[in-house]
Amino acid sequence: MKKKNRDEEGASQGVATAEKNVSLTVNGKRHELLVGKDVNPEHTLAHTLRETLGYTGTKIACDHGSCGACTVLMDGEAVLSCMTLTVECDGKNITTIEGLENAKTRELHPLQQAFIDNTAFQCGFCTPGIILSAKAMLDKNPSPTEEEIKQELAGHYCRCGSQYLVIKAILALVGKGGDLSERAI
Amino acid sequence: MSVQYRHIGKATPRKDARVIVTGKAEYIDDIKIAGMLYGKVLRSPYPHANIKNIDTAKAEAYPGVEAVLTYKNVPGWMAGVPYHRPVLDSTVRFVGDAVALVAAETEEAANEALELIDVEYEQLPAVYDMEAAAQPGAPQLHERIPNNIFPRGFRSIGEKALQELVMGDVEKGFGEADIIEEATCAYENIPNPLPPEPPGVIARWEDPDHLTIYTASQSAPMNRNFAQPALGLVDIRVIGMQCGGSYGTKNANFIPMAHAAALAKAAGKPVKVYFSKEEHFNAYTLRLGSRIHARVGIKKDGTVTAVEGEWFVDTGAVSEMAQVQVAVGLGETQLLIRCPNWNLQPTLVCTNRNPSGVVRGFGGQELNCALLPLLTVVMEKADLNPVDFFKKNYMAPGAGFFWRDGIWRDYRGIDFSKAIDKGAEVFGWKDKWKGWNKPTAVNGSKRTGVGVGLHGNADIGEDESEANVKLSPDARAVVYACVSESGMGERSALCKMAAEVLNLPLDRVNIAPADTLVNPFEFGLVGSRGTYTVGSAVIQAAEDARRQLLELAAPVLGVKPEELDTKDGVIYLKNDPQKKIAWYKAMGIARTITGQGRFETDFSLCNCMIIFAEVEVDTETGKADLRRIVASTDCGQIIDPLVLEGQLHGSLGSAGIDTAIFEETVLDKDTGHILNCNMIDYKWRTFADLPPFQSIMLETPVDSHRFKAIGVGEIAPAPGAAAVLMAVNNAIGRKIMTYPATPAKILKALGRI
Secondary structure (H helix, E strand, O other): OHHHHHHHHHHHHOOOOOOOEEEEEEOOEEEEEEEOOOEOOOOEHHHHHHHHOOOOOOOOOOOOOOOOOOEEEEOOEEEEHHHOEHHHOOOEEEEOHHHOOOOOOOOOOHHHHHHHHOOOOOOOOOHHHHHHHHHHHHHHOOOOOHHHHHHHOOOOOOOOOOHHHHHHHHHHHOOOOOOHHHHHO | OOOOOOOOOOOOOOOOHHHHHOOOOOEHHHOOOOOOEEEEEEEOOOOOEEEEEEEOHHHHHOOOEEEEEOOOOOOOOEEOOOOOEEOOOOEEOOOOOEEEEEEEOOHHHHHHHHHOOEEEEEEOOOOOOHHHHOOOOOOOOOOOOHHHEOOOOOHHHOOOOOOOEEEOOHHHHHHHOOEEEEEEEEEOOOOOOOOOOOOEEEEEEEEOOEEEEEEOOOOHHHHHHHHHHHOOOOEEEEEEOEOOOOOOOOOOOHHHHHHHHHHHHHHOOOEEEEOOHHHHHHHOOEOOEEEEEEEEEEOOOOOEEEEEEEEEEEOOOOOOOHHHHHHHHHHHHHHHOOOOOEEEEEEEEOOOOOOEOOOOOOOHHHHHHHHHHHHHHHHHHOOOOHHHHHHHHOOOOOOEEEOOOOOEEEOOOOOOHHHHHHHHHHHOHHHHOOOOOOOOEEEOOEEEEEEEEEEOOOHHHOOOEEEEEEEEOOOEEEEEOOOOOOOOOHHHHHHHHHHHHHOOOHHHEEEOOOEOOOOOOEOOOOOOOOOOHHHHHHHHHHHHHHHHHHHHHHHHHOOOHHHEEEEOOEEEEOOEEEEEEEHHHHHOOOOOEEEEEEEOOOOOOOOOEEEEEEEEEEOOOOOEEEEEEEEEEEOOOOOOHHHHHHHHHOOOOOOOHHHHOOOOOOEOOOOOOEOOOOOOOOOOOOHHHOOOEEEEEEOOOOOOOOOOOOOOHHHOOOOHHHHHHHHHHHHHOOOOOEOOOOHHHHHHHOOOO
């Protein structure tokens, strides 16, 4: 059912024609994807990233745009890659979780380090999406309040209960650290 | 904290932290095995039907398809007690039940082939209510389960498995009571714990006697321990992947594993079966349904004198081990209330909806959540403060209980009064508690109420664990314990324990993959058992390795082993630390030392979690909002404060606290379909809705192992739902006795609809 809808959507928008390339830059590396060969019109960006290009750090949980696990950055904006068709991404610049650490020095992004320092994850399945949304947020708003963080991350499903330590990690990173539970009262 | 340790009790980065935050952690859907096929399942659209005809010819002919299985050609592996859960059957018993399996080169081909299977169903009457299912004349689900009532007993937990709670003399007990009340209470919203990662398994046959399983499981070895008898004792090697959440639901993984193994056998190639989220909702594990009709007698001082009643437990269509859940539940309820006279009779029933299997809470949460509303009625009649009632009645030294094996245990653990008091103090219970049915505050149409719940489990020492610790001359150690990681940080905790014993930096200690081929026996990381059971085995193995190391060093240094100590890979004389040698000088470079450890079951300790909740109810809309949580526990000794705090925070989701107000699986009782089987319609708490949450983690040393610690993670959610329901009831001044307290139920209780 879902697949057919995506087919129709792709066709009606006229974005997918045979023998057209989709040029996608992922974590600074350019990929030329041939429609009909490397990518089909119904392929989501999440599918292409994971299955075609091997960026398995991008997670798929609901595959219906309601849990945030598949979040990646597209031209700096957090997007749900399971709700984005790859054929619509021509010319886009994608950052996945694999692209956050410094490719040369292997140094982690400060957000990643903050998550480690605060054990801001449990099972870790929702973590890549949360980190990328947090990055998009901080790029726009370098000093969010606790409430702003909660609103920005509201689309991310975490079932283990890592949310509190995620908020703590981000607040610590932006210099607003402290005991969350004490302040939240 | 009385003892300062080098690693234990300190927040240290999880061993897998870097791979998690960089996206390199390998979950089951991240790996591809050479030649791997994709397995897909055709699922029943009907709640109960016979398959009259099934034609797979077109599916078999579809390009890329390598195997198609139906009940006619699938291996006869069976699970459940009695055996009633085949891999595929000629009868389907819930919407979403497996009808046929396909393995193909691509996921697309497998899905296309499913649509080419022609099935002719003969629909049968279905039954969804557990008490209706247990009535004579109800539609029958299984030949082997007459009247839809499971037989009692489960041999693996003992011949005397606790299958009813009968002790003392209930009539005498009621005779001594000042207050007797009876009620029907239900905790049957059958919520879905819903880990973000769907269930998944890859199966590969090395030869007819050797099956390799890659699994997303919190208890990788359980995939072997549980399935081996069902699969005719073939050798099953299980490799646990990083597991994207479980909350009890991904343990033995029998059905996805059996599907993958059957397809892999038929195709002669590895097969992956990975559920979609839709299947995760419709065909995977829910919490047990629980309903009690019971009578409780207490004295005015809160002494419980008798409990009598029926406990109906709904497993859905099939069950792999519900009898064990009943046994553990009956044990846990005795921890909640110390009462000399019981007659609580469980009836375990199957119905035509998807299975309720193992879920965090494991029977105890289900029973206590159903019993607690009734207890609030007697507490109210006696005008007792619930905090005092719990303190008086919770398990304490000097008391005891019958555990799951039907054997009495004298309790020898922590007195949890301190944790109860501390929780009450931090929450401000004394000021907020205004008495039964009285709101803490009223602000226009909004009323605030408070509630408290308590829960404990003696599973912390259940079942056996073995571990090895290997020392190498380069001053490194490897822990061999077959523990997979699903979020509890247990693999890191075990490294900390070994590093503490060996006095090594934490980065010198690692843990082997959760692979049954390389590790000694492990039961599985279920309940809250990891800290005490696997921990004990690892500590013992590390101590054994250390002893061997010092014995090797002693002659080199010309002293006795007991005169030596080791730190950071150097062995030195305790009374003359300048005399020292490196490990490799003692061992040589062509040697490793392996220490061994084993833990035997101990049911004489339990844990305890107390949750205080503040709720605001809008009496105009009926909506209840959680305003604050204080969770309090005493764990003996913290291994890692952030990991433990995370476990406590996990009480909100995973079919926990929020089952009091909005988490439920809505079953259409006309069609058997689940109406909210997606992540929009199934309600879950978002970041934006997080209430302030305070965790109190006391450390009263307990006689468990060297580090005086016990586990507590599993029970974090268990007391929460009852606490929140109590808070709602106090806010509105009415008694809602079934979960969840939805706006409709609240408005009805208020007489507004």
